[in-house]
Structure formats: C-alpha cells, structure tokens
Amino acid sequence: MTHIPPPAEELRILDGELRQLDARRALLLTRRAWLIGVLHSAPVPPPPPPRRPETTAPSVQNVLLVLGGILLTVAAIAFTLVSWGHLGITGRAVVLAAVTLAALATPVALLRRGLRSTAESVAGLGLALTVLDAYALHEAALPGANGTAYAALASAVLAGVWAAYGQGLGALLGRPERAAARLPLRLPLPAALVAVQFPLLLWAIAAGAGPHTLTGALLTTAAFDTVVALRVSVRSVRLVAAVGAYGMGGWGVLAAGRLSFEATGPSAAARAAALLAFAAVIALGTAWRAPRVDLAVGTAVTGGLLLVAGLGGILRVSLPADWTVVGYLVCAVALLTVVRGPLPEPVRLGLAWASGSVQALAVVSALPPVAVALLGPAGWAGRIWSGAPSDIRAAVTAGTPWPPDAATAPLVLAVVAGVSVWALRTTQWRPQAMTGALVLGWATALVLPATLELPYVVGLFALGLTAATAVAVAAYARRAPTAYTATALALITSVSLSFLSLTSRPATLGVLAALTALFAVAAVKVRPASVWASTSLAGATALACAAGAAAGWAPAHTALLVLVVPCGAALLAARLDEPGTTTAVEVTGSVAGLVAVGLAVTDPPLLALVLALCGVIAAGTAVRADRRSVGYAATALFVLATWVRLGSWGVGAPEAYTLPVTVPALLVGVVRRRRDPLASSWTAYGPGLAATLVPSLLTAWGDAHWLRPLLLGAAALLVTLLGARHRLRAPLLLGGAVLALDALHELAPYLVQLAGVLPRWLPPALAGLVLLAVGATYEQRIRDARRVREVLGRMY
Incomplete structure (x- = not known):
C-alpha cells in the first residue's frame, strides 16, 4: 500500500528535490562555460591552403611548343647528316624545299587562327631549316668552296631572308600597319640581327686580313648594331642589337687598344688610333642619341677615353719613354677644349669626366717620386751628421733607388694643377679646385729639386722656400679649407726638411734656426696662431738640442740649454691674450721641459738642478691669477729636485x-x-x-x-x-x-x-678584573666617552 505523506511534508520534499536539481544545473553550466573558454583560447589550426597549379597554361603551352620545335629541328639535322646520301639530287632538292616552305608557310595559317605561340615555334623550325638548307647546299653543290667565305655569304643571305620573312608576314596577313608597329612574330628579326654579326668578320678572316682589318670589321658590325638599337622601336630587336653592339664593340676596342699598345712606329700607331677614333665616334654617337642621361654620360666617357688612348698612342711612339704620361695628359687636356663646344650637356659632362680620369691617372703615376721626396729623408735619422751628399736627390733617397721614368713628374703635376684652376674657374667647384691645385703645386715644388738633381744646399733652400710659400698662402687665403691645407703642407714640408738637414751640423743648425724664425713670424701674422707658436717652440727645442750636440756637450748639460725654451714659453704665455694660443704655448713649453728632464736623467746632480729650474718656471707661471693651480706642480718639482739631490749625496x-x-x-x-x-x-x-x-x-x-x-x-x-x-x-x-x-x-x-717573569694565570686574572671594573662603572665610562667626543667635536 502506497504511503502518501501529508501536503506540508510533500511540499517540503518537492522543494528539496528542486534545490538539488538547481545545484546540479548550476554545476553543469559552470562546467560548460569552462569548456567553451578552453576551446576559444586554444589555437585553431588554419585550414590547408588550396592547391594551386605550379605553372600557368600559357607557360605549359610555350614549353611544349619549344620542345616540339627542338625535336623537329634535331630530327631535321639528323636527316640532313645521316639520310641525305640515300636520295638523289632531285629528291634532296624536293625534300628540302618542301619541308622548308611548309615550315615557313605554316605560321601564316596559324596566325590567322590566333595561334601565335604555335606559329612562333613553327617559324623557329623554319629558320633552323634554312640554316640546314645552306649547309646542305654547300655539301652537295659547292663542296670545293672556301668554308669561311661561304659561311660569310650564307650568314648575310640568311639575315636578309629572315628579315624579309619577318617584315613580309604582316603584308601577307593583310595588316601592314600592324607589321610596322608590332611584328606578327617576334623571332625572325632578332634572328636576322644575330646572323648579321658574322658576315664582315668571316669575310675578313676568309680574305686573310690582318689584325687592323679584323678589328675594323668588328667595329663596323658594332656601329650597325648601334644604329639599329637607337632607331628601331621593337624591344626584342633593340635588345639583341644592344648586346651585339656591346659585345662586338668591346671586342673591337680591346683589339684596337692592344694594337695601339704594341705599336712600335707612327704608322702602326696611327692605324690603331684610327680604329680607336672610329670606336669613339660610335660611343659619342650613342651618347648624342641616347634616351637616358646616365647612358649618355657613360658612353660619352667611353668615347673620350678612346680618343685620348688613340691620340696618346701616336705621341707615345713619337716621344721618349719618360714623356709617355705627358703625351696622354696633353690629349686629355685637349679634350677639354671640345667640352666647350656646342654639345649636349650629357656629352659635355662625359667628356669632362673622361679628361679628369686621365688627369687623375697621370697624377697617380707621379706619386712615387713625391713619396720618396717626402719620406726618404727620414732615413737620415739613423746616421746623423754622416756627411752631406753631392746633390739633393742623393740626400732625398738616403740610399733608396729613385723611381724610374720620373723625369716628367713635376711637369705632370704642374699641368694638372694649372688645368684644374683653368677648367673650374667659373664653376661651383672652384674652391675645391684651388685647394687641389695648391696640393699639386706643393708636390711639384717638393719633387722638382730632386728631379733636377740640384746641389744639396740649393735643394735645401728650395724646400725652405716651399715651406715659406705655404705659410704665405695660409696667411692670405680667403677660404678656410685652403688656409688649413696650406698650414698642413707647411708643417709637412718643415718635418721633411728637418730630416733632410741631418746630413751635417751646419745644415741642421741653419735649417732649424730658419724654420724656428719662420714659424715665429707666422705666429704673429697668420691664424691660427696656436699652431705656428707651438711649431716655433718645437723648432727651438730641436735647435737647442742640436746646438748642444754640435758644441760637444753631454746630454745633461744640453738640458740646461733646452730649458731656455720653457722659460721663454712661460714669459710669452704671460703676454698673450688669446686663450687657445696661451694654452698651446704652455703645453709646448711643458713638453720642452720634459725633454730637458729626459736629457739630464743620467746625471743626478744636474737632474736636480733641472728639476729645480723647472719648478722656478712653474712657480713664476703660478703667479698669474688664472694659473694658481700650477703652484702644485711647482711644489712637486721642488720636492723632486730635493729628493734627487739628497739621493745623489747618499742620504x-x-x-x-x-x-x-x-x-x-x-x-x-x-x-x-x-x-x-x-x-x-x-x-x-x-x-x-x-x-x-x-x-x-x-x-x-x-x-x-x-x-x-x-x-x-x-x-x-x-x-x-x-x-x-x-x-x-x-x-x-x-x-x-x-x-x-x-x-x-x-x-x-x-x-x-715582564711577560716572561709573571705567572701565566696573571693575565687572565687582570683581564677579568678589568672587565669587572668596566662593568661596574659602565655608565660613568659612557658619560666620559660622550664628553671626549664632544670635546673633539668642538675642535677643527
């Protein structure tokens, strides 16, 4: 029997069940939300990309057509070479004519159906068959003919046939306007242009022509290619023509240059120059009609260099070997006169660059004697006062060989300097040209005495005059770069001249005295004065050392003479108003003082005296209000002097x-x-x-x-x-x-x-008593310590 609870009890039961269902539902919803979050946060792998074909349909078509044409061509070659002998003359003619005419006629029908790619392949086969026809004709009908001459004639005929075939397709299709604007087939005309590259060269070879004629054939072919590249509008034809012009022209230029270089007489050099001039005309014509500025400038540079190479080759065989560079340089300078004519701006710019390139190469060829003249005198540092040589070249080289063919180096440098000033006098490059001319003129003056093998004393005077001239240019230059360059050149010349004067005592003393005086005057007249003042003091230091050595003094005694320089520098610095110059003078004087100390280091008593005198100079400098800190250096010097003196006494x-x-x-x-x-x-x-x-x-x-x-x-x-x-x-x-x-x-x-007499238990007992006493009076000790600290704290 089923028990039915009372309504109140049943309602309580239902409420409990519903609460359990709600709790379960809430748990399930929470779990669902967590799972959704996990799925959203996890990276979803992208779908695989769709497969795309690796090539396009037209590409596949072109590959198939090209392969088909190649296979048919190979088959035709095999037939011509292998199966040709099985047919008679009539059969041979019929087969060749039928296959060739069919291959050349088929593209017309294909073009009318719009099958352009297929027509290109068949036309290529037809062109290849014409080559086989020419070969077959030679083997069958003209076996005794000269092969090279026949190849020249055949290539010329094939070029004409292919060109006519390509141009005639448009007329056959009934669209002559399209034949003029855009050829129905792209292959025949470029192929005809390729065939044109061979007739002249092959005819010259067949005729047994010399290298000049062969080179002329190459250049003539390049000239034809150049005309085609400049006048034809079809892109494929222009590309083939440009490749032919550069290839045949480059080959011809190399051959002509070799002929000019190997020429031993004026006649051979003139013929090579004519070839180079022909190549230059081609290049300049290209520059005149070039569609781009960069191409025009580049080809004009090439044309200018070819003209210089040709004319310079004639002068090379007509002048002595030393004048070879001068001959080419004269041609480069003459090229500048052409630049001022009525020429397009890119052509003028290219010719100017060509002339400048040759001049730069001429300057580079003159650098070896300049380097020897500048660096060679340093060799005298290892054999001071060993005796003056007879001429300045022997002094400059210091045992090293003088560069060969350097007789015209001063002329080359002087000509380039003058041309730089003349050619750029009205342009924005005038400041740079003036600076470059200054450097070249200085190099000319530097190398000229050694080139002329002047007497040693005259050479020293010439180099001293060069240094003085550089100082004068630095004084009167209106632009800072030129003034700075002149200053650097004057200093470089003075260093080289100082080394050059080490051959004898009088030369050393005279040169150092002259340079010291020159730079002292420059410090008053020329800016920046700090450079000239420092250089003058450095020269005075070297002069003092040389004077002491010339007098036979020991280095320690020479140090006393060197101290005149820091003393003078201190006096001079006190009278200067410019901070930079003052600092430079003081630093140079300090360096001179260190030199004096180094000279006296082997003699302790004199070293003490030198240190004391340096201290006096430093103390005098410290009198000035802005140099009070030098007093510390003066004190240190005095102390060092005292120590050195005491050490010398054995204290x-x-x-x-x-x-x-x-x-x-x-x-x-x-x-x-x-x-x-x-x-x-x-x-x-x-x-x-x-x-x-x-x-x-x-x-x-x-x-x-x-x-x-x-x-x-x-x-x-x-x-x-x-x-x-x-x-x-x-x-x-x-x-x-x-x-x-x-x-x-x-x-x-x-x-x-006492420690040895006392018993061992006494120290621990005394330590314990001390600790007890300190502990008992701890607070009193604290107050006493504070009182001592306060007393010390009130002290200074």
Missing part, C-alpha cells in the same frame, strides 16, 4: 726627504686656514704632518738606537700640545697617536721581559 734618512714636503704643505695649510676659517684641520695640516710623522714612525720601529725615537717623540709631543692649544683635531690626534706608538715601541722590550 738615507727619511726625514731628509719628507721634511721638504711637510714644511711647504704646512705653510699652504696656514694660508688656507687664514683665507677660509671653516676649512678642516685635516685638509689643511693632515697631509703635511702625515708626510713626515708616518715614515719616521715606521723607521723608528725598526731602529735599534735611541736618538730617532727620542726626537720623534719630542716632535709628536709638540704637535699634540699645539693641537690641544689651538683646538685642532688633526694635530692632536696624529701627534697623540704617533707619541703613543713611539712610547709603546720604547716600552716593548720591558713588557716582553
């Missing part, structure tokens, strides 16, 4: 070395405290006191006698009392510490003896 006491440091340091500290009452005593007196007390204390600890510890203790006591009297922290603590350590040193032997 070993450290106080002798430290007291000269302590006394000036304490004086400086007194002055500083007077100027700045808030300055700490550690800063004012600490370094000076430590300089003597610390080394003396270290020495006293190792001294077995009683005098040094006694004197050190007395001095430390005095310093401690002074510190306490004036309430100065540094003297009080330093003096007290040294006094305590010194006393400990004196008591150490007795403490050691």
Whole structure:
C-alpha cells in the first residue's frame, strides 16, 4: 500500500528535490562555460591552403611548343647528316624545299587562327631549316668552296631572308600597319640581327686580313648594331642589337687598344688610333642619341677615353719613354677644349669626366717620386751628421733607388694643377679646385729639386722656400679649407726638411734656426696662431738640442740649454691674450721641459738642478691669477729636485726627504686656514704632518738606537700640545697617536721581559678584573666617552 505523506511534508520534499536539481544545473553550466573558454583560447589550426597549379597554361603551352620545335629541328639535322646520301639530287632538292616552305608557310595559317605561340615555334623550325638548307647546299653543290667565305655569304643571305620573312608576314596577313608597329612574330628579326654579326668578320678572316682589318670589321658590325638599337622601336630587336653592339664593340676596342699598345712606329700607331677614333665616334654617337642621361654620360666617357688612348698612342711612339704620361695628359687636356663646344650637356659632362680620369691617372703615376721626396729623408735619422751628399736627390733617397721614368713628374703635376684652376674657374667647384691645385703645386715644388738633381744646399733652400710659400698662402687665403691645407703642407714640408738637414751640423743648425724664425713670424701674422707658436717652440727645442750636440756637450748639460725654451714659453704665455694660443704655448713649453728632464736623467746632480729650474718656471707661471693651480706642480718639482739631490749625496734618512714636503704643505695649510676659517684641520695640516710623522714612525720601529725615537717623540709631543692649544683635531690626534706608538715601541722590550717573569694565570686574572671594573662603572665610562667626543667635536 502506497504511503502518501501529508501536503506540508510533500511540499517540503518537492522543494528539496528542486534545490538539488538547481545545484546540479548550476554545476553543469559552470562546467560548460569552462569548456567553451578552453576551446576559444586554444589555437585553431588554419585550414590547408588550396592547391594551386605550379605553372600557368600559357607557360605549359610555350614549353611544349619549344620542345616540339627542338625535336623537329634535331630530327631535321639528323636527316640532313645521316639520310641525305640515300636520295638523289632531285629528291634532296624536293625534300628540302618542301619541308622548308611548309615550315615557313605554316605560321601564316596559324596566325590567322590566333595561334601565335604555335606559329612562333613553327617559324623557329623554319629558320633552323634554312640554316640546314645552306649547309646542305654547300655539301652537295659547292663542296670545293672556301668554308669561311661561304659561311660569310650564307650568314648575310640568311639575315636578309629572315628579315624579309619577318617584315613580309604582316603584308601577307593583310595588316601592314600592324607589321610596322608590332611584328606578327617576334623571332625572325632578332634572328636576322644575330646572323648579321658574322658576315664582315668571316669575310675578313676568309680574305686573310690582318689584325687592323679584323678589328675594323668588328667595329663596323658594332656601329650597325648601334644604329639599329637607337632607331628601331621593337624591344626584342633593340635588345639583341644592344648586346651585339656591346659585345662586338668591346671586342673591337680591346683589339684596337692592344694594337695601339704594341705599336712600335707612327704608322702602326696611327692605324690603331684610327680604329680607336672610329670606336669613339660610335660611343659619342650613342651618347648624342641616347634616351637616358646616365647612358649618355657613360658612353660619352667611353668615347673620350678612346680618343685620348688613340691620340696618346701616336705621341707615345713619337716621344721618349719618360714623356709617355705627358703625351696622354696633353690629349686629355685637349679634350677639354671640345667640352666647350656646342654639345649636349650629357656629352659635355662625359667628356669632362673622361679628361679628369686621365688627369687623375697621370697624377697617380707621379706619386712615387713625391713619396720618396717626402719620406726618404727620414732615413737620415739613423746616421746623423754622416756627411752631406753631392746633390739633393742623393740626400732625398738616403740610399733608396729613385723611381724610374720620373723625369716628367713635376711637369705632370704642374699641368694638372694649372688645368684644374683653368677648367673650374667659373664653376661651383672652384674652391675645391684651388685647394687641389695648391696640393699639386706643393708636390711639384717638393719633387722638382730632386728631379733636377740640384746641389744639396740649393735643394735645401728650395724646400725652405716651399715651406715659406705655404705659410704665405695660409696667411692670405680667403677660404678656410685652403688656409688649413696650406698650414698642413707647411708643417709637412718643415718635418721633411728637418730630416733632410741631418746630413751635417751646419745644415741642421741653419735649417732649424730658419724654420724656428719662420714659424715665429707666422705666429704673429697668420691664424691660427696656436699652431705656428707651438711649431716655433718645437723648432727651438730641436735647435737647442742640436746646438748642444754640435758644441760637444753631454746630454745633461744640453738640458740646461733646452730649458731656455720653457722659460721663454712661460714669459710669452704671460703676454698673450688669446686663450687657445696661451694654452698651446704652455703645453709646448711643458713638453720642452720634459725633454730637458729626459736629457739630464743620467746625471743626478744636474737632474736636480733641472728639476729645480723647472719648478722656478712653474712657480713664476703660478703667479698669474688664472694659473694658481700650477703652484702644485711647482711644489712637486721642488720636492723632486730635493729628493734627487739628497739621493745623489747618499742620504738615507727619511726625514731628509719628507721634511721638504711637510714644511711647504704646512705653510699652504696656514694660508688656507687664514683665507677660509671653516676649512678642516685635516685638509689643511693632515697631509703635511702625515708626510713626515708616518715614515719616521715606521723607521723608528725598526731602529735599534735611541736618538730617532727620542726626537720623534719630542716632535709628536709638540704637535699634540699645539693641537690641544689651538683646538685642532688633526694635530692632536696624529701627534697623540704617533707619541703613543713611539712610547709603546720604547716600552716593548720591558713588557716582553715582564711577560716572561709573571705567572701565566696573571693575565687572565687582570683581564677579568678589568672587565669587572668596566662593568661596574659602565655608565660613568659612557658619560666620559660622550664628553671626549664632544670635546673633539668642538675642535677643527
């Protein structure tokens, strides 16, 4: 029997079931939301890309047609070479004519149906068959004819036939206007142009022509290709013509250049020059009609170089070997006169670049003697005053060989310098041209004395005049680049001239004196004065060293003479107003002082004197308000001088070395405290006191006698009392510490003896008593320590 609960109980049961269902549903919805989030966050792999064909239908068609044409051509060749003999003359003629005419006629029908690609393939087969026809004709009908001459005739006939075939297709199709604008077939005309490349060359070879005729054939073919490339509008034809023009023309130019280079007489050189001139006309004609500016400029440069090469070749065989570069240079300069004629701007620019290139090569050929003239004198540094040579070339080379064929190097440099100024006088490049002409003129003056083998003294005078001229140019130049270049050239010349003067004592002294005076005058007249002043002082330093060596002085005694330079530099710097020049003069003077110190380092007494004199110069400089910091250097120099003097006397006491440091340091500290009452005593007196007390204390600890510890203790006591009297922290603590350590040193032997007498239990007992006493009076000790700290804190 089914039990039915009361309504209230049943309602309670239903509510419980519904609550369970709601909780389960909420759990399931939460799980569902989490699963959706996971699916959304996970990367979804992209669908695979659709497969695309690797080639297009027209490409497949072209490949198939080309392969078909190739196979048919191979078959025709095989038939001609293998099966030809099985047929008679009539059969041969019928087969060849029928196959060739069919191959050439089929493209007409294919073009009318719009099958252009197929027509191209069949036409290619037909053109190949015409070549086989020509070969078959020679083998069958003309077996005894010269092969090269027949090939020349056949290539000319085939070129005409192919060109007529390509042009006639348009008329056959009834569209002559299309034949003129866009050829029905792209292959016949380019093929005809390829065939045109061979007739002239093959005819010349068949006729046994010489190299000049062969080169003329190449250049004539290149000229025809150039005309076609410039006048024909069909792109494929222009491309083939351009390739032919560059190929045949380049081959011809190389051959003509070799003929010009190998020519040994005016006649051969003139014929080679005619060929090069022909090539130049082709290049210049191309530049005149070129559609692009860059192509016009490039071909004009080529044409200009070919003209120079041809005319220069004639001059080369007519002049001595030394004048070869001059001959080509004259032709390059003459080319500039053509530039000023009524020519298109790209052509003028290309000819100018060609002329400039030849001039640059001429300058490069003149650089070896310039390098020898500039760097060769450095070889005298290893054999100073070994004797002056007879002429300036022997002095310049210093045993190295003079470059061959360098007789015209000065002329080349001078001509290029003059042409640079003349050609660019009205252009925006005039400043650069003036600077380049200045460098070239300087190089001319540098190499000219050695080239002429002038006497040694005359050569020195010429180089000195070159340096003076560079200084004058730097003085009167209106533009900064030219002035800076002239300054650099003057300095370079002076260095080379200084090395060149090392051959003898009089030359060295005279050159160094002249350069010193020259740069001293330049420092007054020319800007920047800092460069000239420093150079003049450097020359004076070298002159002082040379004068001392010439007088037979030892290096240490020469150092006293060198000190005149830093002394003069200090006096000069005090009178200058320009900060840059003042600094340069002082730095150069300091370097001269270091040179003097280096010379005197082998003689300690003189070294001490030199250091002291350097200190005097530094102290004099420190008198100036803006050079107070030099006083530290003066003090250091004085101290070093004192130490060197004491070392030369054999003094070993450290106080002798430290007291000269302590006394000036304490004086400086007194002055500083007077100027700045808030300055700490550690800063004012600490370094000076430590300089003597610390080394003396270290020495006293190792001294077995009683005098040094006694004197050190007395001095430390005095310093401690002074510190306490004036309430100065540094003297009080330093003096007290040294006094305590010194006393400990004196008591150490007795403490050691006492430690040996006392029982071993006594030290631990005493330590325990001390700890008890300190613990019992801990607060009193704290108050005493604070009181001591306050007292020290009130000190300076």
